[in-house]
Amino acid sequence: MEQLNVVVIGGGQSGLAAAYALRRRGLTPVVLEASDQAAGSWPHYYDSLTLFSPARYSSLPGLPFGGDGDRYPHRDEVIAYLRRYAAQLDADIRTGHRVAEVRRDDKGFTLALQDGTELAARGVIAATGGFGRPNIPALPGLDSFAGEVLHVADYRSPEPFAGQRVVAVGAGNSAVQVATELASRARVTLASRAPVKWFKQRPLAGRDLHFWLKATGLDIAPLGRFTPNPPTMAVIDDGRYQTALIAGTPDRRPLFTAIEGTEVTWKDGTTEDVDTIVLATGYRPDLGYLAPLGALDEVGHPRHRDGTSLIHPGLGFVGLEWQRSLSSASLRGVGRDADRVTRRLARHLARL
Structure with a gap:
């Protein structure tokens, strides 16, 4: 069985941000992505989708989105940006690798893939986000x-x-x-x-809403723990x-x-x-592969605080809606959560 340091499950914006943060902490992540490209759910969204945040507020850590910062990027621009990000990221990204379940063992975790392969990891970050399971x-x-x-x-x-x-x-x-x-x-x-x-796109002084969310600190306010059912x-x-x-x-x-x-x-x-x-009734966290760990509640939501599992300290989450703040599941906010979660995970691994 291949022995790995940290495995990131999911190669979309959340998984890429987690891998970037792990590399900055001297860890060597392996990213497992079920599809054939590291672009998350974006290729599956409707054709006309554009971001409601300007390009200047739509970047992952370490790589600006580029172009006119005031434009609202189209879905295909986001896909291309994520591909660029993955290409310049110094991480082992393995596409076509779907995780079926994660189990606990004496040294950390065992990940069983859908093709029957098993991997061992000291730490795991679940970064399949909150948009993989449509809510009916x-x-x-x-x-x-x-x-x-x-x-x-x-x-x-x-x-x-x-x-x-x-x-x-x-x-x-x-x-x-x-x-x-x-x-x-x-x-x-x-x-x-x-x-x-309704929120006005430009509520005051001709500035986009996201300028004001950043200026007031509302974008990063740690309100996630007070919103167990995202509104x-x-x-x-x-x-x-x-x-x-x-x-x-x-x-x-x-x-x-x-x-x-x-x-x-x-x-x-x-x-x-x-x-x-x-x-158009939203999504639920796509985390069924964690069920053997007892890390989820009765409706499949993770038991966590600010992205760190309350059940297993070697398990973290990135990309959940309202994980910590209003911006947690967005391009502009997922990097902040990834930095916090990986800092705690690195401390845990150093004690083992």
Whole structure:
């Protein structure tokens, strides 16, 4: 069995930031990435996705994003940036290596890969983030819906839905963006339990919201431990999405109350046929491989404080939503969390 120092599970933005921090501490990480490239979930996001943070606030440690710092990079730019980052990172990145489970042993951890290979490691960082497992909520009648149901994780572009009656469920950034895009090809309702909340993209003095989050310290405030159930974030808008909802493209309604076949019943008692329901209802941590360690709670969330496991001191997490702060799961914030987690892990390993 190959003996390794620290294994980072996941080669997206979180895993790359963790590997960078480990190298700076003199450790030699091996990064295991299930897909064929070190780009995380980004290649799977919808085609029109752009960051709502400017390029100057969208970098990992050690490599600026580049170009006009005030632009909002497209999904494909982020993928290219992560590839560049991985190429210049002095770390052993192994693609096509999916971890099936992690077990504890006398010297640290044993990692069983899906192909049957086993690896030994003194320390492990789980960096599969919070976007690997789409959340499918229990909505009234959804299980019996006779039309098409898809999560936004499987949505790419509006063209296949031309002429359809579509209901998009959710109230966050992805829900509003996808519903508005779909409304250019279909008749769309944005349905949610609560009204959409808004943040202005440039709230004051012409400065982007992220300038003010940094200037006020809100971006790094350690509020994660007080938010065990991450809230739906307000939609960051330059005005176009709010204008679209006011114009009814899409229209916004309270969540439906029942479904029978393809017929949806709304809160006011009216009914209509619907072709497709798109769920923009978030994600859950993709950490099932840690179940043998007892490191997760009853719903699969990690038991941790600021990214360090409360069960195994040799186990850390990077890239969880609200892991420590508002920015923990973002390009701009994951490096700070990685630095903190790897500092604690290095101290632990030095005592062994």
